[in-house]
Amino acid sequence: MSHAAPTDAAAPAGANDEAAWLQLARDTLAQADAELAARFDRGESVDRLVASRARTVDGLIRDAWSRCIPGEAKLALFAVGGYGRGELFPHSDIDLLVLADEAGQQANVEALACFFALLWDIGLQASHAVRSPAQCTHAAADPTVLTALLEARPLVADIADRSALEASIAPGKVWPARDYFLAKAQEQRQRHARFGDTSDNLEPNLKDGPGGLRDLHTLGWMALRSFGVRELDALVGLGHVGADEAAALEREREALGRLRFGLHLVAGRSEERLRFDYQKTLAAHLGYADDARNLGVEQMMQGFYRSAAIVRRINDRLLQRFEEHFDGTAVPEPIDARFELRRGYLAARDPDWPHGDAAQVFELFATWASQPDARGLHSQTARGLAEALDVVPAYTAAAPALRDRFMGLLRGERPVPTLERMARLGVLGRWIPAFAQVSGRMQFDLFHVYTVDQHTLAVLRNLAAFGSETPDERFSMAHEVWPTLRKPELLLLAGLFHDIAKGRGGDHSEVGAEDAQLFCAAHALSGSDTALVAWLVRKHLLMSITAQKQDISDPAVIHRFATQVADRERLDYLYLLTCADIAGTSPKLWNAWKDRLLADLRTSTRLALRQGLEHPVAAIEHIAETRAAVRGLLSARGIDDDEASTLFLRFPEYSFLRARPDQIAWQALALRDSAPGQVVVAVRSLAAGDHAMEVFVHSPDRDGLFAAIVISLDRLGLEIQQARALDGPGATIFDSFQVLPGDTRQPPSVTDIERRLAAALSGPLENIHPARRAQPRHLRHFRIAPRIQFDDGAEGDQTVLSLVCTDRPGLLADIAHVLRARHLRVLDARIATFGERAEDVFRISEPDNTALNPDSRAALRDALLSRIDGEATP
DSSP: OBOOOOOOTTSOOSOOSHHHHHHHHHHHHHHHHHHHHHHHHTTOOHHHHHHHHHHHHHHHHHHHHHHHSOTTOBOEEEEEHHHHTTOOOTTOOEEEEEEOOHHHHHHTHHHHHHHHHHHHHHTOOEEEEEEOHHHHHHHTTSHHHHHHHHTOEEEEOOHHHHHHHHHHTOTTTSOOHHHHHHHHHHHHHHHHHHTTTOSOOSSOBTTTSTTSHHHHHHHHHHHHHHHSOSSTTHHHHHTSSOHHHHHHHHHHHHHHHHHHHHHHHHHTSOOOBOOHHHHHHHHHHTTOOOOSSSOHHHHHHHHHHHHHHHHHHHHHHHHHHHHHHHHOOOOOEEOSSSEEEETTEEEESSTTTTTTOHHHHHHHHHHHHTOTTOOEEOHHHHHHHHHTGGGSOOGGGSOHHHHHHHHHHHHSSSHHHHHHHHHHTTHHHHHSHHHHHHTTOOOSSSSOOSOHHHHHHHHHHHHHHHTSSSOOTTOSSHHHHGGGOSOHHHHHHHHHHTTTTTTSSSOHHHHHHHHHHHHHHHTTOOHHHHHHHHHHHHTTTHHHHHHHHSOTTSHHHHHHHHHHHOSHHHHHHHHHHHHHHHHTTOTTTOOHHHHHHHHHHHHHHHHHHHHOTTSOOOHHHHHHHHHHHHHHHHHTTTOOHHHHHHHHTTSOTTHHHHSOHHHHHHHHHHHHTOOTTOOEEEEEESSTTOOOEEEEEEEEOOTTHHHHHHHHHHHTTEEEEEEEEEEETTTEEEEEEEEEESOTTSOOOHHHHHHHHHHHHHSOGGGOOOOOOOOOGGGGGOOOOOEEEEEEOTTSSOEEEEEEEEOOTTHHHHHHHHHHHTTOEEEEEEEEEETTEEEEEEEEEOTTSOOOOHHHHHHHHHHHHHHHTTOOOO
């Protein structure tokens, strides 16, 4: 292993002085990178660019080697990993292997240290290993190390060195081909699981995420170990990969590679995540421009999601074929005349299936639904389906018999898994072209964490869960409502269409309702069923907005909502759709508070509908019913009527009109052992296993008390979802807050909240100030121009303050601080957060219980605007 580095045209020459050489090397690298960036902007192939950068680095490394390593040294140098493939993205790491026996290693310790230090001085981030062939065999017991060595490319080495390295990692010594395949397949499954097994994340990983470049590399490594070929194209002739599949993977590899190259340039470092920090800049860099319907960044991201979906789809097929290569074809298990199971995979018995017949495609999904234990679709049949997608017509062009088959799937066994499969395999987008338009469509905000199609499928899964035998404890009422539905398939259709018009301009609810109406009519649904589905799509946001933005304890709000819903069937369908929609928008969005909020709205609305919209519940009657219900709850806790009446004297009458009986009973128990003038703080969890909590504060009233409570809760790491401030008898306050911990990994305990909040409120309030926090990284990219609006309250003695702005930690505490500084009273607050968007409503008044005059409103507006960004004090 005695090698001198060969001359390379890319290496700097003529620099005898080490400092001068070093500067020349740095200049060479910088100039090459600048030229690569310019060539990228001109649209040159990324394959050529990454190969060009690898050649430049090859020359620098070889020259550095010759400066540090004696010519007689028994050492060989290899590029491994991605660099070994001969591709280097702008800021990718450089992986090197020095191959030498142990004597050669010991003899050249200082020379190698000089070499590696010189590379870092140049600016090359080189990771290295120094191993003998035997050490390579030992290290390759780790499949990750073996994978890097499989791609070894000689930089300074001869044929003997190459042979020695290849022999050290031969299948006879380490990781036979089948074992390697199984290990890499398991590694891929684990890697996908780290990303939630979806590529449809807001900030996806181009390299390691599902459907990313690593999946393509994995297929290549399997092919290399199993068949000795470095390119998937070579597997076409062997029958393991179809020419169309190889072409599709090559196309998507180029698309993903271009995104990755541009991301490195925009980030200025080795960055594999398409973070919000870079998405807009990268989209502009790649030539995407905003249009009337979609932002440029949304167009770019849709392209990525579609590429990732294709890679995953074909990846699944090839992994199956590799498995069959090693384990052989299984004995088929017939299902019927057309289909069978092969090694647990559903397969068409006829190799020429489906013969251009869309009806057979639908029959496939019906059969699949009848086989719940099937591992998936056999790769041969999956490929036949992919090639036959063109025979599936849009429903508008389909014969009535084919439409009937689709409705049969929707009304048959496991309809939601069937719709998911049809979506994943491209059939649903063919049948409903509008669904294809939202496939991979992202919305550039923090509220919608999935693409529109994946969100839709999540909503459908939630709906299916409502009808399962095992209730989901997150939903207190949904499993009771589902069995009462007249036709569950109508709700599935509403879920399928509720967001289908996103990105097409106009109100997506209205446009989607028109789509749903056309679809239902074409599929021969009755006029009443069609009207119900269209109404659900048109009004799918109504219940969510009413519950989260309005006071649903107000009979007038319930009456308005009930008037819009009109009957109990619509209410039940809308309730289930709303629960599924919110829970399917983000894993963090659904909680016990929202569950109770929607359940309460449904219960109150059912009562209003039962009594008749022309007969709203009288306040006196409602208060009497609530008092009776509370007495019953307290009696169960050993409190007789006389003691209950005494406790009721401490409550504002308004509580019995607006609060639930269980809430009042809990508050009464908290007050039972307290003395007049004492600060009482009680906290309870809203549901087992959920982090949502309710906080009750009863205290003598003081200026700035509401702000002090809000600021203290914020300092405890609690995010307020809803606040209600009531005046109690004898100048006391009855404030209730629905809260969630900002960090669910270490939420404060109920006892800790009670103790710390009571202590804070028992001292001087003027010492309680909002905490200063840094704004989270992602919020910086979603600025919302603040909007402040004032309206007159219903009674004329209050002012309604509506505020829309960018959410951030401590925002509510800062708003409360402004209100306190202006000596304003907060009577009620509705706190709603939608991703990066805060939409808060407060009912406020002057200290003398009068509405704000125009001058006070103008001054408050100025103070709020100066505080919203956290830059000024009131």
